[in-house]
Amino acid sequence: MTRRHFEDLVEGSVETIGPRTITREEIIAYASEYDPQPMHLDEEAAKHTMLGGLAASGWHTCCLMFRMAYDGFISTTVSLGSPGIDEMKWLKPVRAGTALTLRVTVIDKRESKSRPDMGLARLLCELVDETGTPLAQQTSTLLVGRRLPETTR
Amino acid sequence: MIFFEDIAIGDRRELGPYTFTAEDIKQFASRYDPQPFHIDEAAAARSHFGGLVASGWHTASIFMKLQARAIAERRQELAHTGLSPGFRNLRWLKPVFAGDTLTYSSEVVRKRELASRPDWGIVFSHVTALNQRGELAFEFEGSVFLARRGAG
Numbered sequence: 001m002t003r004r005h006f007e008d009l010v011e012g013s014v015e016t017i018g019p020r021t022i023t024r025e026e027i028i029a030y031a032s033e034y035d036p037q038p039m040h041l042d043e044e045a046a047k048h049t050m051l052g053g054l055a056a057s058g059w060h061t062c063c064l065m066f067r068m069a070y071d072g073f074i075s076t077t078v079s080l081g082s083p084g085i086d087e088m089k090w091l092k093p094v095r096a097g098t099a100l101t102l103r104v105t106v107i108d109k110r111e112s113k114s115r116p117d118m119g120l121a122r123l124l125c126e127l128v129d130e131t132g133t134p135l136a137q138q139t140s141t142l143l144v145g146r147r148l149p150e151t152t153r
Numbered sequence: 154m155i156f157f158e159d160i161a162i163g164d165r166r167e168l169g170p171y172t173f174t175a176e177d178i179k180q181f182a183s184r185y186d187p188q189p190f191h192i193d194e195a196a197a198a199r200s201h202f203g204g205l206v207a208s209g210w211h212t213a214s215i216f217m218k219l220q221a222r223a224i225a226e227r228r229q230e231l232a233h234t235g236l237s238p239g240f241r242n243l244r245w246l247k248p249v250f251a252g253d254t255l256t257y258s259s260e261v262v263r264k265r266e267l268a269s270r271p272d273w274g275i276v277f278s279h280v281t282a283l284n285q286r287g288e289l290a291f292e293f294e295g296s297v298f299l300a301r302r303g304a305g
Binding site: 057 | 184185186187188201209210213214215216217218221224225236237238239240241242243244245293298
């Protein structure tokens with residue numbers, strides 16, 4: 001499989017990944033292990049919270065967004081990992097049964113000053129539902145390997 | 154009851170230690186982050202990490218696990234809380250290897266009232282996790298809604 005290098009990433013390009021439907025079972029499975037609060041575990045208890053009903057843990061949403069980005073973008077790119085997330089916004093509850101789509105935009109990219117073998121790409125990842133309504137939005141940096149002359153002979 | 158007004162800048166809470174086992178690392182990663190250095194010891198040994206490391210989202214999820222425990226322990230005294238609009242400046246600074254222990258804590262750095270929802274405020278905290286060598290391995294600035302005194 002040919003994977004994309006830093007040089008192949010185009011600023012402003014947008015890729016769409018999904019849809020992928022989130023189930024009640026996976027919401028409860030994540031919450032039971034990592035975020036056992038009533039609004040992520042129990043429909044009845046969740047009605048009395050700010051969320052107004054069962055919804056995924058925000059950190060579960062981060063994990064799902066990453067998995068979708070991995071399957072549709074990162075696994076086909078020479079990724080050297082990520083130093084972190086600049087900003088994450090949880091905009092609306094992520095409910096069971098929603099068909100989720102992830103839009104990945106390459107905001108910009110630059111070469112690394114200290115590491116000639118890699119560059120840095122800033123990504124905007126937007127999670128939307130079936131109607132296109134944004135549920136979550138994230139800006140992150142991905143380290144991407146460069147196609148060095150030695151490796152393209 | 155602890156309301157928004159009762160929170161002071163500099164309030165600090167120790168969330169506790171957590172040891173990442175190889176089993177836990179692989180189980181989490183197989184579901185959310187199946188990169189070879191998170192799911193396969195042999196592949197991890199050949200990677201630039203040199204050994205099995207936890208997914209960054211695993212490190213973040215364990216923060217939530219410890220935070221949820223802290224909230225549950227204070228359920229009787231805390232006003233309505235738990236929801237967050239997001240976070241900023243999350244950094245994975247050191248790899249977390251199988252067997253490493255991270256100790257998480259949270260310190261209030263600022264707070265403000267919500268113009269749009271006068272019964273709520275928002276509290277911002279700097280969350281950190283140090284490894285067993287005392288190195289900062291993980292940090293972010295989190296935020297959480299907290300009810301204001303006198304809210305319905």
